[in-house]
Amino acid sequence: DAMVIQNPRYQVTQFGKPVTLSCSQTLNHNVMYWYQQKSSQAPKLLFHYYDKDFNNEADTPDNFQSRRPNTSFCFLDIRSPGLGDAAMYLCATRKSVLDTQYFGPGTRLTVL
Amino acid sequence: SQQGEEDPQALSIQEGENATMNCSYKTSINNLQWYRQNSGRGLVHLILIRSNEREKHSGRLRVTLDTSKKSSSLLITASRAADTASYFCATDENGNKLVFGAGTILRVKS
Numbered sequence: 001d002a003m004v005i006q007n008p009r010y011q012v013t014q015f016g017k018p019v020t021l022s023c024s025q026t027l028n029h030n031v032m033y034w035y036q037q038k039s040s041q042a043p044k045l046l047f048h049y050y051d052k053d054f055n056n057e058a059d060t061p062d063n064f065q066s067r068r069p070n071t072s073f074c075f076l077d078i079r080s081p082g083l084g085d086a087a088m089y090l091c092a093t094r095k096s097v098l099d100t101q102y103f104g105p106g107t108r109l110t111v112l
Numbered sequence: 113s114q115q116g117e118e119d120p121q122a123l124s125i126q127e128g129e130n131a132t133m134n135c136s137y138k139t140s141i142n143n144l145q146w147y148r149q150n151s152g153r154g155l156v157h158l159i160l161i162r163s164n165e166r167e168k169h170s171g172r173l174r175v176t177l178d179t180s181k182k183s184s185s186l187l188i189t190a191s192r193a194a195d196t197a198s199y200f201c202a203t204d205e206n207g208n209k210l211v212f213g214a215g216t217i218l219r220v221k222s
Contacts, residue, residue: 006154031208033209041214042200042212042213042214042215043155043200043212044212045209045210045211048208048209050208055208055209088152090154090155092155094208097142097204097208098142098143098162098204100145100157100160101145101157101202101210102157103147103154103155103156103157104154105153105154106153106154108152
């Protein structure tokens with residue numbers, strides 16, 4: 001059974017057109033993460049939520065926002081996608097510090 | 113920022129051979145995790161090793177951790193073509209986030 005679900009798996013948007021990626025989890029984990037991964041690179045953490053507490057990485061562009069309306073769902077909003085934002089976006093969850101982190105299958109974003 | 117650095121960047125072996133990947137990191141950690149990623153897919157968790165552990169096994173996988181050298185290794189024994197993937201180490205710093213290394217691309221030829 002899928003534990004971390006990401007929708008859609010593939011997303012195509014136009015330059016400057018806002019896009020929202022979604023992540024849901026059935027694990028009831030406290031912590032949820034969003035990573036950006038470009039081709040042949042390591043995942044790069046954008047931000048994470050510990051419960052409702054939002055933690056932004058210092059180098060995450062302002063163009064990226066996130067919402068976590070409840071424990072199960074977390075959204076990544078890209079307000080004005082640029083060509084450089086084309087990447088795989090990975091959602092992950094963890095029960096707490098020191099626990100295993102579980103990843104979703106990712107959403108491949110294409111910007112035209 | 114990346115903490116884990118992996119070595120080698122790429123590894124090509126024959127089916128049945130063993131594959132060893134190394135990871136080095138810079139600061140103290142709570143634990144270290146290894147992940148596999150098939151091309152275009154999400155990351156699959158392989159093993160978590162805590163800072164007070166030295167070795168862990170899971171099937172054909174063996175992970176070692178040397179905190180004095182700030183390094184870890186992942187050994188895959190009797191490799192299969194299906195093991196072809198990228199392998200990442202990730203360190204759990206004090207705090208709530210993992211920091212990933214650059215990864216090792218493993219190719220197992222049949």
